[in-house]
Amino acid sequence: EAQVTQNPRYLITVTGKKLTVTCSQNMNHEYMSWYRQDPGLGLRQIYYSMNVEVTDKGDVPEGYKVSRKEKRNFPLILESPSPNQTSLYFCASSGGDLYNEQFFGPGTRLTVL
Amino acid sequence: ILNVEQSPQSLHVQEGDSTNFTCSFPSSNFYALHWYRWETAKSPEALFVMTLNGDEKKKGRISATLNTKEGYSYLYIKGSQPEDSATYLCAFAPYNQGGKLIFGQGTELSVKP
Numbered sequence: 456e457a458q459v460t461q462n463p464r465y466l467i468t469v470t471g472k473k474l475t476v477t478c479s480q481n482m483n484h485e486y487m488s489w490y491r492q493d494p495g496l497g498l499r500q501i502y503y504s505m506n507v508e509v510t511d512k513g514d515v516p517e518g519y520k521v522s523r524k525e526k527r528n529f530p531l532i533l534e535s536p537s538p539n540q541t542s543l544y545f546c547a548s549s550g551g552d553l554y555n556e557q558f559f560g561p562g563t564r565l566t567v568l
Numbered sequence: 569i570l571n572v573e574q575s576p577q578s579l580h581v582q583e584g585d586s587t588n589f590t591c592s593f594p595s596s597n598f599y600a601l602h603w604y605r606w607e608t609a610k611s612p613e614a615l616f617v618m619t620l621n622g623d624e625k626k627k628g629r630i631s632a633t634l635n636t637k638e639g640y641s642y643l644y645i646k647g648s649q650p651e652d653s654a655t656y657l658c659a660f661a662p663y664n665q666g667g668k669l670i671f672g673q674g675t676e677l678s679v680k681p
Contacts, residue, residue: 486667497673498612498657505667513668545611553600553661553669556614 457482459560461546467566468536476531476563478546486549487529488513488557489521491542498545504529505552536567570594572660574672581648582680588644589675591658595639599663603632603643606655606674615643615656648679 459480468474480487488503490513500513504523518540520532529548533540543564547557573592581587593601600619604612616625621636629646645652655674662668 488667488669490671495673498659498671500669500671503667503669511666511668514670553602553667554617554619556602556617557604557612557669559611559613561611 457558459546459548459558461544461560461563463563464561465564467568469568470537471535474533474536474565476533476544476546476565478529478531478560479527480529480548480558481527482548482550482558483526484548484550484558485526486552486555486557487523488547489519489529489531490545490547491515492545492562493542501531501544536565538567541565541567570660570662570670572658572670572672574656574658574675576675577673578676578678580678580680583649585648585679586644586646587648587677588642589656589677591641591643591660591672593639593641593658593660593670594662595637597662597664598636598639598660599665600661601634601636601641602659602661602669603641604657604659606657608654612657645677648677650679650681653677653679 489501490498502521504510546560549555549557603615606612618634623634657674659671
C-alpha cells in the first residue's frame, strides 16, 4: 500500500531533550516536506526537500533540522526542543514537484514541557 | 511575505445546499494551486492541483476554478452531504521558489442532516 509513515505518532518530552521524528514514504517520491499545524495558524511549512541531499527552508525553520540521505526518508530533528514547538506535525511527499498532489502522513502530536 | 487567504473561515449549511469558498493568493509569480480536504483526526487529502489560468477541475460533486490573473480560486460543492463536513485547505506554490508551499488557514464546513 502506498503510504507515508511517521513515528512516533505521539510524544511528550521535556525542554532541551533532543528528539527525531521519522518520516518514510514508499512511493519513490522526489519531493518531501514537513509542516506544523497550530490552532488559528493553519499548516506552515518547516523544511522541504526536492530530492536526495537537496533541502531548503520553509516559512518556519527555526529550531529544526532535516536531512535527506535516502529518497524514502526525511527525518525532522529538534536539537533542543522548547515549549513553543508543541504542535501537530505532518510529513508529506509528492512525485516530481508541486505540479503534483501531496500525500500526507498520519501526523505526530508533540508536547514539549 | 506571501499571503494566502481563505473565506469564509467557517460555514454551516443544510444537507442538499450547494456552497462555495474562496482562496486568494498573490497574482504574480504563480506556479500551482492545491486544494486539500482535511477531516477531523485524519490527514489532509488532495482534491485538486491547478496549474493553468482558467483551469476547471471536477471530482464528483466538488469542482474548482482558477483565475491566476486576479489571484483567486473557488471551490464548489453541489448538494452538500454530511460526509462533506471537513476543513478545506488551499495552498499556493510560487514560481521560482523551489518547493515552497503556502497554506491558507482553511474553511471549516459543517453540513447538518
